[in-house]
Amino acid sequence: xxxxxxxxxxxxxxxxxxxxxxxxxxxxxxxxxxxxxxxxxxxxxxxxxxxxxxxxxxxxxxxxxxxxxxxxxxxxxxxxxxxxxxxxxxxxxxxxxxxxxxxxxxxxxxxxxxxxx
Amino acid sequence: xxxxxxxxxxxxxxxxxxxxxxxxxxxxxxxxxxxxxxxxxxxxxxxxxxxxxxxxxxxxxxxxxxxxxxxxxxxxxxxxxxxxxxxxxxxxxxxxxxxxxxxxxxxxxxxxx
Numbered sequence: 001x002x003x004x005x006x007x008x009x010x011x012x013x014x015x016x017x018x019x020x021x022x023x024x025x026x027x028x029x030x031x032x033x034x035x036x037x038x039x040x041x042x043x044x045x046x047x048x049x050x051x052x053x054x055x056x057x058x059x060x061x062x063x064x065x066x067x068x069x070x071x072x073x074x075x076x077x078x079x080x081x082x083x084x085x086x087x088x089x090x091x092x093x094x095x096x097x098x099x100x101x102x103x104x105x106x107x108x109x110x111x112x113x114x115x116x117x
Numbered sequence: 118x119x120x121x122x123x124x125x126x127x128x129x130x131x132x133x134x135x136x137x138x139x140x141x142x143x144x145x146x147x148x149x150x151x152x153x154x155x156x157x158x159x160x161x162x163x164x165x166x167x168x169x170x171x172x173x174x175x176x177x178x179x180x181x182x183x184x185x186x187x188x189x190x191x192x193x194x195x196x197x198x199x200x201x202x203x204x205x206x207x208x209x210x211x212x213x214x215x216x217x218x219x220x221x222x223x224x225x226x227x228x229x230x
Binding site: 004009033035042043044045046047050052091093095097102103104105107108109110 | 157158159160161162165167173175176205207209215216218219221223224
């Protein structure tokens, strides 16, 4: 069963606008980790931002911030002052404890973000 | 120089052929992973290794095998390639903790005809 859901297959905004990418996940655990990764056309996967579930404060990295709503199991990514270089696929990922007690990243299907000049 | 390298970057092969994809890293990480990326499905974990003596199956290990030759090297093999294994394959590494960032190689695009 899909554990991480990204409901927006594709989005496009004008340069300098703010855009929010949505992500929801399913878990019964209380402590876990959430990530946003970016995949530009070069196909290199790059970490954008991460959030630890026990931290109530939303993570921020420069123009990137998250809105983490633990009760709603929602983890959206906000990109402010969007730039052409932000054009990429964005993947939400959830660190899940597997059956053998190891941790595995479970990935959403991705959102293609296009920044228009 | 790249911290995580993959060879080859692109490969076209025929059904039934044996294929090996190689991954090397200079980050000094013990943990290494192989993922497969298909359009509309995100990344799915094939195998992972937490040290040289530790190999674990991921979500979609059927039809694949791996070898951890050294801390820095982790290879993925397709013993008898089939067309539905056409995909983009990524190797990744990470440090010890669940919240640690995974560092990815540039990917191998594999086409099985």
